[in-house]
Amino acid sequence: MAWRDDWRRVRAIARKDVTTELRAKAGFNSTASLGVTILILLGLALGPDAQALRDAAVGAVWLALLFSGVLAFNRSFQVELESGALEPLLLYPGPRWTIFAGKLLGNLLFLGLMVAIVVTVGVVLFSVEIPARWPTLLGVLALGVVGLVVLGTFYASMASRSRAREVLLPLLLFPMLVPALVAATTASKALLGADLMHDADAWIRLLAAYDVIFLIATFLAFEHVIEA
Amino acid sequence: MIASNTTFVTAAYALTWVVLLAYVWRLVAKDGRASAEYARVSGRREGSR
Amino acid sequence: MNVADWSFDPSRTGRRTGIWLVLAAVVVLMATQTYAITNSPAEGDMGHLQKIMYVHVPAAWMTFLSFFVVLVFSVSYLWRRRETDDLIAASAAEVGAVFNGLTLALGMIWGRPTWGVWWAWDARLTSTLVLFLIFVGYLALRGFVDDAGQRARWSAAVGIIGAINVPIVYMSVMWWRTLHQQPSSPSTLDPAYTLGLRINAIAMLLVLIYFIRKRYEIARLERAVEHAAQSAAMGGR
Numbered sequence: 001m002a003w004r005d006d007w008r009r010v011r012a013i014a015r016k017d018v019t020t021e022l023r024a025k026a027g028f029n030s031t032a033s034l035g036v037t038i039l040i041l042l043g044l045a046l047g048p049d050a051q052a053l054r055d056a057a058v059g060a061v062w063l064a065l066l067f068s069g070v071l072a073f074n075r076s077f078q079v080e081l082e083s084g085a086l087e088p089l090l091l092y093p094g095p096r097w098t099i100f101a102g103k104l105l106g107n108l109l110f111l112g113l114m115v116a117i118v119v120t121v122g123v124v125l126f127s128v129e130i131p132a133r134w135p136t137l138l139g140v141l142a143l144g145v146v147g148l149v150v151l152g153t154f155y156a157s158m159a160s161r162s163r164a165r166e167v168l169l170p171l172l173l174f175p176m177l178v179p180a181l182v183a184a185t186t187a188s189k190a191l192l193g194a195d196l197m198h199d200a201d202a203w204i205r206l207l208a209a210y211d212v213i214f215l216i217a218t219f220l221a222f223e224h225v226i227e228a
Numbered sequence: 229m230i231a232s233n234t235t236f237v238t239a240a241y242a243l244t245w246v247v248l249l250a251y252v253w254r255l256v257a258k259d260g261r262a263s264a265e266y267a268r269v270s271g272r273r274e275g276s277r
Numbered sequence: 278m279n280v281a282d283w284s285f286d287p288s289r290t291g292r293r294t295g296i297w298l299v300l301a302a303v304v305v306l307m308a309t310q311t312y313a314i315t316n317s318p319a320e321g322d323m324g325h326l327q328k329i330m331y332v333h334v335p336a337a338w339m340t341f342l343s344f345f346v347v348l349v350f351s352v353s354y355l356w357r358r359r360e361t362d363d364l365i366a367a368s369a370a371e372v373g374a375v376f377n378g379l380t381l382a383l384g385m386i387w388g389r390p391t392w393g394v395w396w397a398w399d400a401r402l403t404s405t406l407v408l409f410l411i412f413v414g415y416l417a418l419r420g421f422v423d424d425a426g427q428r429a430r431w432s433a434a435v436g437i438i439g440a441i442n443v444p445i446v447y448m449s450v451m452w453w454r455t456l457h458q459q460p461s462s463p464s465t466l467d468p469a470y471t472l473g474l475r476i477n478a479i480a481m482l483l484v485l486i487y488f489i490r491k492r493y494e495i496a497r498l499e500r501a502v503e504h505a506a507q508s509a510a511m512g513g514r
Contacts, residue, residue, distance in 0.1 A: 161422075247382075
């Protein structure tokens with residue numbers, strides 16, 4: 001029963017965030033455009049040799065996701081702060097972790113949509129050939145995005161309430177994402193190539209473990225972070 | 229051309245000492261400032277009482 | 278917030294003992310370095326370059342030790358909410374960043390003549406670099422948060438989550454690529470070098486203790502000033 005109430009809180013917060021974003025599309029449009037712009041710039045910097053671009057595609061797409069994702073995470077708390085809505089949100093009854101879960105879900109939907117756009121553009125611009133194991137590749141992408149969103153949402157809950165939130169979030173977040181970045185790009189490259197060594201599976205397990213570990217850790221730590 | 233091994237060893241030890249002593253210097257300077265500030269603040273509190 | 282345990286009186290805590298500790302640390306470090314340099318034979322592959330080990334390896338150990346202190350006192354802060362724990366963690370983080378930067382620079386100075394490159398993307402170099410970035414993020418966060426309670430809770434969270442990440446970074450980069458030699462620990466070393474390494478590590482530990490202690494005392498002074506300013510702003514007591 002209590003579990004169902006918690007789930008309703010999570011859904012309510014996520015729905016509220018998504019609705020806010022849908023009403024004012026400026027936030028989504030600008031972050032997605034930034035992602036695409038970064039891809040174009042990387043293409044210009046690394047091209048025009050088609051093979052070189054194809055080799056760099058995975059790294060380029062991930063960097064574009066990281067840099068545009070950072071903006072999205074800060075937004076999700078900034079909107080609350082600007083309207084003075086975070087304090088009342090904390091006053092509502094029910095466990096605090098539901099706030100984090102709701103924000104997480106909202107950011108996951110928001111970023112999922114953005115990833116779809118950026119990855120599609122990346123595949124076209126960098127002339128990536130879709131391999132036979134594309135469902136696994138999508139799985140790698142999903143696991144990587146979950147890791148990005150979990151830590152991004154967690155650090156944004158602090159960075160967005162500090163001075164200098166624009167620099168602080170990437171400064172805190174990017175070093176933490178090193179294992180996810182290495183695992184996701186290496187696994188994707190293996191899947192796009194021949195993967196003769198069957199490397200991809202080990203990397204996918206690492207990525208999944210990373211997600212689970214930090215999902216638990218951030219949920220536990222959030223109680224301390226959100227306290228007024 | 230790579231400099232001789234002795235150069236690298238000397239550079240390593242010199243760097244270590246420079247870094248450690250610079251940090252000692254920084255600590256001492258910071259301590260001086262913090263102590264002065266503390267004396268000023270506590271003095272003012274004594275005075276106002 | 279427990280302001281109650283803030284009865285800190287700098288005139289009564291014997292802060293000037295710091296001068297003896299730093300002098301002792303400097304003398305001991307000079308002695309152990311002289312001993313190690315003069316008593317180690319030239320190594321087979323590396324010749325006299327091996328002598329960089331006596332500063333590089335202890336610096337690396339002190340880096341990890343500092344980060345361990347940050348982890349322990351961050352957990353302790355979230356557990357017991359004692360402000361002193363937060364200040365110790367913060368002091369250890371700053372000192373750790375200094376040793377971490379030194380470790381990286383010394384590693385490069387050693388790497389250039391032995392590997393022929395200043396930087397290699399191997400597991401331990403890269404994870405030490407990531408650790409440095411985590412230290413930097415931790416210190417930046419402390420710089421950008423004004424409320425003392427928030428600063429303490431947030432940096433404790435960042436310290437703990439960062440510590441969880443370090444072994445994962447190490448593992449991932451190790452799978453990714455590796456060319457570093459076996460970790461230098463007394464058991465894998467030729468006995469001719471063991472004693473030199475051990476005593477240098479002890480000397481470096483003295484330096485570390487002095488640094489953290491001194492930084493902690495300064496942090497306490499700064500907090501006392503902050504508290505005084507706060508209570509003055511609230512109308513004075």
